[in-house]
Amino acid sequence: MAVDIPDDLIETYRKAERVVVLTGAGVSAESGVPTFREAQSGLWAQYDPRELATPQAFVRNPRLVWEWYAWRRELIQRARPNLAHYALVDLEQATPHFLLITQNIDGFHWLAGSRDMLELHGNIARTKCFDEGHRVDGWPQSDEIPPRCPRCRSLLRPDVVWFGEGIPEHALRAAFEATRQCQVFMAIGTSAVVQPAAQLPLLAKRAGARIIEINPEQTAISLLADWSLRGSAAQVLPALVRALGFPTTAIDGARQSETAQGRDT
Incomplete structure (x- = not known):
């Protein structure tokens, strides 16, 4: 064109x-x-992304939110x-x-x-802790999902701005x-x-x-x-x-x- x-x-x-x-x-x-507001697919089709990308959602079910962002990372890693x-x-x-x-x-x-x-x-590839906002590049291997911050033991979350949070x-x-x-x-x-x-x-x-x-x-x-x-x-x-x-x-x-x-x- x-x-x-x-x-x-x-x-x-x-x-x-x-x-x-x-x-x-x-x-x-x-x-x-996929854009943020596009329909979810597979396992995530039943969820509204606007209800997962909030601090309240993380407090209610941190594992669910962590795994949703892990899925989104996989989608991004397939693209360039x-x-x-x-x-x-x-x-x-x-x-x-x-x-x-x-x-x-x-x-x-x-x-x-x-x-x-x-x-x-923010950036979905980065990670920080929920309580203190410490940037975390790595953490000890654990069966716990999400893992915990090596510094303060707070649960880890993606380093992105959620609904209800300020830039x-x-x-x-x-x-x-x-x-x-x-x-x-x-x-x-x-x-x-x-x-x-x-x-x-x-x-x-x-x-x-x-x-x-x-x-x-x-x-x-x-x-x-x-x-x-x-x-x-x-x-x-x-x-x-x-x-x-x-x-x-x-x-x-x-x-x-x-x-x-x-x-x-």
């Missing part, structure tokens, strides 16, 4: 010194990761970053001041090579500060209905930033956007990088890896 990138968008981005990008579930969905993730790496390398803010918890931005980034909702203050403060200072704000694969991330496009607009939306569908952000590029992030973002004349090192590396894997199968 050919992607039309407007000339005035290209000119605006090239002049920008500070760019902030917000990504949502639409970017991960292109890697084959897509071209949208790699295109954002190339944009970061070519932009003087670039911050990626993601609502996704799969860690694919890290795997692709993004580094100046805020994971607002870490330092991450939120950094996201708001960068958004106020940016000249270009990009919203990719997100409808921005979940607070407080939903405030960011409006904050950017009020501060005078130009807004670029990349999404197959119209969203609330479309009303604010200076440009709405309709299409999947994996199609639009590589086209944008090329239209800007930026190096496509990460994109080309991903394509070469896909080709090599195709030869090996």
